[in-house]
Amino acid sequence: xxxxxxxxxxxxxxxxxxxxxxxxxxxxxxxxxxxxxxxxxxxxxxxxxxxxxxxxxxxxxxxxxxxxxxxxxxxxxxxxxxxxxxxxxxxxxxxxxxxxxxxxxxxxxxxxxxxxxxxxxxxxxxxxxxxxxxxxxxxxxxxxxxxxxxxxxxxxxxxxxxxxxxxxxxxxxxxxxxxxxxxxxxxxxxxxxxxxxxx
Amino acid sequence: xxxxxxxxxxxxxxxxxxxxxxxxxxxxxxxxxxxxxxxxxxxxxxxxxxxxxxxxxxxxxxxxxxxxxxxxxxxxxxxxxxxxxxxxxxxxxxxxxxxxxxxxxxxxxxxxxxxxxxxxxxxxxxxxxxxxxxxxxxxxxxxxxxxxxxxxxxxxxxxxxxxxxxxxxxxxxxxxxxxxxxxxxxxxxxxxxxxxxxxxxxxxxxxxxxxxxxxxxxxxxxxxxxxxxxxxxxxxxxxxxxxxxxxxxxxxxxxxxxxxxxxxxxxxxxxxxxxxxxxxxxxxxxxxxxxxxxxxxxxxxxxxxxxxxxxxxxxxxxxxxxxxxxxxxxxxxxxxxxxxxxxxxxxxxxxxxxxxxxxxxxxxxxxxxxxxxxxxxxxxxxxxxxxxxxxxxxxxxxxxxxxxxxxxxxxxxxxxxxxxxxxxxxxxxxxxxxxx
Numbered sequence: 300x301x302x303x304x305x306x307x308x309x310x311x312x313x314x315x316x317x318x319x320x321x322x323x324x325x326x327x328x329x330x331x332x333x334x335x336x337x338x339x340x341x342x343x344x345x346x347x348x349x350x351x352x353x354x355x356x357x358x359x360x361x362x363x364x365x366x367x368x369x370x371x372x373x374x375x376x377x378x379x380x381x382x383x384x385x386x387x388x389x390x391x392x393x394x395x396x397x398x399x400x401x402x403x404x405x406x407x408x409x410x411x412x413x414x415x416x417x418x419x420x421x422x423x424x425x426x427x428x429x430x431x432x433x434x435x436x437x438x439x440x441x442x443x444x445x446x447x448x449x450x451x452x453x454x455x456x457x458x459x460x461x462x463x464x465x466x467x468x469x470x471x472x473x474x475x476x477x478x479x480x481x482x483x484x485x486x487x488x489x490x491x492x493x494x495x496x497x498x
Numbered sequence: 499x500x501x502x503x504x505x506x507x508x509x510x511x512x513x514x515x516x517x518x519x520x521x522x523x524x525x526x527x528x529x530x531x532x533x534x535x536x537x538x539x540x541x542x543x544x545x546x547x548x549x550x551x552x553x554x555x556x557x558x559x560x561x562x563x564x565x566x567x568x569x570x571x572x573x574x575x576x577x578x579x580x581x582x583x584x585x586x587x588x589x590x591x592x593x594x595x596x597x598x599x600x601x602x603x604x605x606x607x608x609x610x611x612x613x614x615x616x617x618x619x620x621x622x623x624x625x626x627x628x629x630x631x632x633x634x635x636x637x638x639x640x641x642x643x644x645x646x647x648x649x650x651x652x653x654x655x656x657x658x659x660x661x662x663x664x665x666x667x668x669x670x671x672x673x674x675x676x677x678x679x680x681x682x683x684x685x686x687x688x689x690x691x692x693x694x695x696x697x698x699x700x701x702x703x704x705x706x707x708x709x710x711x712x713x714x715x716x717x718x719x720x721x722x723x724x725x726x727x728x729x730x731x732x733x734x735x736x737x738x739x740x741x742x743x744x745x746x747x748x749x750x751x752x753x754x755x756x757x758x759x760x761x762x763x764x765x766x767x768x769x770x771x772x773x774x775x776x777x778x779x780x781x782x783x784x785x786x787x788x789x790x791x792x793x794x795x796x797x798x799x800x801x802x803x804x805x806x807x808x809x810x811x812x813x814x815x816x817x818x819x820x821x822x823x824x825x826x827x828x829x830x831x832x833x834x835x836x837x838x839x840x841x842x843x844x845x846x847x848x849x850x851x852x853x854x855x856x857x858x859x860x861x862x863x864x865x866x867x868x869x870x871x872x873x874x875x876x877x878x879x880x881x882x883x884x885x886x887x888x889x890x891x892x893x894x895x896x897x898x899x900x901x902x903x904x905x906x907x908x909x910x911x912x913x914x915x916x917x918x919x920x921x922x923x924x925x926x927x928x929x930x931x932x933x934x
Contacts, residue, residue, distance in 0.1 A: 369721060372680060373701060394813065394835065431858070432837040432851065432881065433705060433926065434750045435807055435814055437726070438763065438770040438791040441747055445768025463768070465726070465747060469682065469703045493724065 440465030560649030569913030676922035
């Protein structure tokens with residue numbers, strides 16, 4: 300837990316240094332609750348609270364998708380998507396699996412990468428913030444992952460190339476109890492298919 | 499293995515009632531009644547051997563803990579006791595009731611113990627100080643290190659004497675904890691925190707432990723093979739069996755009261771539905787057909803209905819499903835986030851959590867609906883309610899002290915007491931049935 304928090308601080312610190320720089324467009328605006336959504340109760344975020352995803356995260360070879368959050372957990376690393384990952388996270392409102400406008404842009408860019416790397420197969424992870432019941436959040440995470448998968452498929456990516464898994468609220472990227480942290484945890488991640496343990 | 503050593507001898511203690519006293523029901527404790535003043539004396543060491551295991555005070559301490567947890571007793575401070583346990587008698591006529599009425603005691607527990615080799619014999623008595631008579635007398639034998647179990651058994655007898663229904667102090671709580679660091683593992687412990695046992699140690703994520711009705715095994719969900727599958731852990735043999743490993747979530751498994759089926763939420767393609775599994779894990783029936791989220795089933799005590807959570811209305815709400823017909827009706831209407839239902843053993847109520855002002859509180863609602871009763875009112879999150887097997891208590895998790903810890907309260911919400919403080923987050927408690 301401590302490692303995650305430290306990573307959070309590190310990410311924040313680095314972002315402040317780079318403020319005004321190259322925050323990905325996908326996360327520089329707060330999600331606006333879609334009509335009919337249950338909505339986010341944390342209020343809109345100031346720009347300085349927005350975090351560039353992956354900055355300060357684990358070092359990875361460039362142009363390869365990130366590794367599974369479960370493997371990151373096992374290795375004692377925060378489940379941060381590095382900025383070098385060609386596949387970016389998308390974010391959701393509280394208790395919602397609706398895809399926002401920003402998320403659509405990200406999904407289109409993720410689809411483009413999948414089209415030009417036609418042998419790549421990915422796993423989409425659904426995550427939630429810590430609030431609420433773990434079982435409901437696991438089901439909500441499954442919805443988030445599936446909605447993202449459906450969108451990629453609608454953009455022409457073969458369904459065979461995408462698997463999904465939900466981690467609910469179990470592997471948070473950030474562990475502070477505030478909206479800026481919760482928002483980062485309500486996400487779908489796009490990672491390389493993890494290798495299965497030999498059985 | 500370790501589990502075998504720990505649990506194979508769980509039910510060893512023998513009970514010999516040696517005082518035939520008519521069961522005088524004393525309707526002097528319970529909701530709305532003033533707390534009953536009682537003294538619990540340390541035990542007399544009846545053998546020449548020294549009390550190496552600190553049994554004298556240990557037994558008394560465990561009884562004090564239990565009676566205090568019940569909320570129905572005011573246990574008098576040991577420092578005020580006039581008699582020395584080793585120098586005074588523990589049977590009727592061998593001590594002076596005045597020594598106890600003087601300090602305000604109405605009830606009194608006295609006893610003796612002796613250890614021979616590894617075998618411990620304990621005699622415990624409950625006296626009515628006002629009437630100057632013995633109410634309960636019991637002799638127990640067991641292993642010396644199991645002295646707390648003997649104390650819990652006698653505490654159960656005291657509760658039975660006063661209320662007609664035995665207490666629940668010989669039970670355990672299964673729960674998840676991150677006490678070992680970043681991994682969430684399943685643990686089991688007594689209500690007093692003793693005999694703590696770590697069920698899983700796979701260094702991943704383990705969730706939603708639930709006891710089988712016989713109290714011998716625990717169903718839980720684990721990511722140890724990556725997919726969130728359902729496993730059954732036998733506490734006696736230490737055997738861990740894969741129970742349902744369908745791709746996607748295999749979540750919230752609950753054994754039916756008759757032990758014949760398991761209700762579980764299975765997710766495929768993002769859609770979770772409640773299913774009925776056979777004892778071997780095969781799917782018998784799909785019980786919900788909704789495209790939304792359907793999770794967290796909990797059985798009615800007669801096994802005919804299930805309460806579960808669905809977002810089919812647009813927000814998570816509780817529904818009651820008739821298992822035979824498959825028909826579901828909505829139970830909760832107030833609040834936009836109602837989850838984590840647990841059906842009471844008496845069958846009349848369902849405990850659950852609801853989000854109020856951005857925080858989660860525990861509520862109880864009648865099975866026919868109506869106005870819910872709020873049971874926790876502090877400004878923190880209170881979650882994961884689970885009933886005790888007698889329906890008089892609820893165990894739950896709360897972050898009122900920083901991290902999440904387990905607490906127990908009366909079913910009215912009174913007398914909230916903290917049970918755990920592992921250093922990590924302790925969540926998702928499941929209360930065992932009564933163990934012998």
